[in-house]
Amino acid sequence: MPEEITTESVVSNIMETISDSVSKHKEEFFPGEKTRPRKLFGREKPVHHCLGGGKSADVLLWRNKKISAGLLGGAAITWILFEWLNYHFLTLLSFGIVMGMLVQFAWRNVSSSVPRLVIPDEVFVNAGEVVGAEVNHVLxxxxxxxxxGTMKQFLVVAGCLFAAAIVGGWCDFLTLIFIGFVAAHTLPVLYEKYEDQIDDFAYSVLEQLQHNYRKLDAGVLSKLPKTKFTGKKID
Structure with a gap:
């Protein structure tokens, strides 16, 4: 009987093809050299530890499939409601509050006591501190x-912001958040499963990019003035 074709088998075949291609290129350019496993960003610890460990890493790596699938499904439903069905946030918020009040009203008629819903103040304080620290760091x-900074640093940052502006013009902010959420819940688990093949492929790409950057640096960036911008000192 023919072997059943599944998504996992297709991904596995792609990863094996990439790994074989990278190995062949390494043998062509570095004959006789023993390839040692290299991890992205010099990582030596497991992926779970790099993601912070704990429950958050368990969710991103699908240790608990029900929770991970529920979060991903909830994000997909939210995106569909806002983008495809053109719902508005205030409308959904009002409907949600009304449904919650109806549930509590029915609960009160069945039970003698209803638990009080209270969000601790520390949640908002900690969230504000984390967001504020990151924003101040970027600023x-x-x-x-x-x-x-130097002219080279300025041009690199300006180029990255220009690229982000172009990507932002392709879709709205909510879609970008949804794409990032989906990537955060799919890429880590795929990387953990096929990390050796991905690391080899990524390093071959990075080496090519570094080679192109060295050519650009030697031809253009190195000729830019290295003096820092003059201006008033900011306290």
């Missing part, structure tokens, strides 16, 4: 590049 870096 400080951009300010350092603009006021004290």
């Amino acid at each position: 400080g870096y951009l300010q350092d590049v603009a006021c004290e």
